[in-house]
Amino acid sequence: MASKTQPRRTPKVTFPLPFTTVDVVIFTVLDEALQVLLVQRPGTSDDPCPGAWALPGGFVDVGRDRDLEACARRKLFEKTGVVSPYLEQLGSWGGAERDPRGWSATHVYFALIPGQGLPLAKGANATEVGWFDVDAVLRRQKLAFDHGVILKAAVERLRSKVEYTSLPAFLLDEPFTLPQLQKMYEVVLDRPVDKSGFRTRMLSADFLEETGYVAGDSNRPAMGYQLRDRSGPVVFPRTFSPRQ
């Protein structure tokens, strides 16, 4: 359909175009808490929201990014060095008022990565970068642009999907143990989960492969598992829901 011999931008377009950006909500679990990666915007420039913390992201580079997801992967790699995380489109936010520079629309992705000693990288346009406790940010922090709204939507999507999918497995390095996986569920859902029911649920969903016993977080070793298919989570037929 596309003809590459044409110029990328036809000169007859005279109407104003919105800005197009991509932002990434990167989650991990550190110190038994759900954390999100934020970057600080430069404080001494004419950029909007100077000094404020923001989700990593920026303008689409029509020369480098072949599509939106590639753009998101690029931004994620630039900040974390992670190559193949769980990445899912969250939605898009666009309007006249969200960026003082003009009508803009951002395409937002959310990513899950294991929370280990990742070397975080400052970007050209970010003075600082770091992990922040999600609930603390939602409660107190005022983020740049409408990123507070976006983060809230991302957390809601994550918590809601964790109720009925195997998403938390993407927060762990392989191999992981069932108690470790259970801990991820409990951290994200912020409530205890029954061990027995959890185990039968996970094992009967048939998305895990045994990799042999590994030293877990206790004296007794536990069975290690890896994902049968890393392309996406498994959907359970029911939600986790404690009997009331």
Add this chain to the structure above:
Amino acid sequence: MASKTQPRRTPKVTFPLPFTTVDVVIFTVLDEALQVLLVQRPGTSDDPCPGAWALPGGFVDVGRDRDLEACARRKLFEKTGVVSPYLEQLGSWGGAERDPRGWSATHVYFALIPGQGLPLAKGANATEVGWFDVDAVLRRQKLAFDHGVILKAAVERLRSKVEYTSLPAFLLDEPFTLPQLQKMYEVVLDRPVDKSGFRTRMLSADFLEETGYVAGDSNRPAMGYQLRDRSGPVVFPRTFSPRQ
């Protein structure tokens, strides 16, 4: 955050901007079949995909559309005259190759509207407009741009959400009866649903209000219902799933 006194477009932006469009996947049920609204692209112009059928949509008008959803509502109203349907963001598709005019990103919404004698309106840029059987389109029709892929994603999202939400209620005019609602489920899911289980499920979810008996599709009148809250569907704790 936005300062309205600044010019809408700062002149210092020198890098190329992608095109920004909004498309709407409008579903209804007609003749006991799930249908989607398509428009035909003009055949005698230098527009891309001349004569092909496409989802209704087009460029964001930064002067008229205050945000993406408003843009979607405008396009939906222009085609159908419907003011307040169920409208949900589906996702966005963007890349260098999807539109021959250059790098473009589209924000896609999907809408559910009752399938009655709606007067469809041709737009300025559409030679023809009409309802099409969804499965027939997915099987045979080749749509403009990547609209085939987008329609497939929309249908998957709809069918999947219908398994565990009250979405099909938005395909009916109020008041509707439980047998009518059940029919909507059966049409979208393309399988029969047990009457007794369906009734208890709907009534125990507590999202319906009785409006008194109405003449249904049979001799015996049935209780009419309306939605307690039209802002969104109710989520059931389990999916519909026939025992195997």
Add this chain to the structure above:
DNA sequence: TTAATAGTGTCTATGAGACAGTATCAA
């Protein structure tokens, strides 16, 4: 009275949730 559909009752199997118990490791 009949046909047709609205609506109800009842049985059963599944499986989640709760929790107590057993197994296996390091120290």
Add this chain to the structure above:
DNA sequence: TTGATACTGTCTCATAGACACTATTAA
């Protein structure tokens, strides 16, 4: 041997699914 945690067994209860049944209307 002890403590800690991995893992299993079992009981109960909610409820979905299946299907037969009754109720109420128009013709």
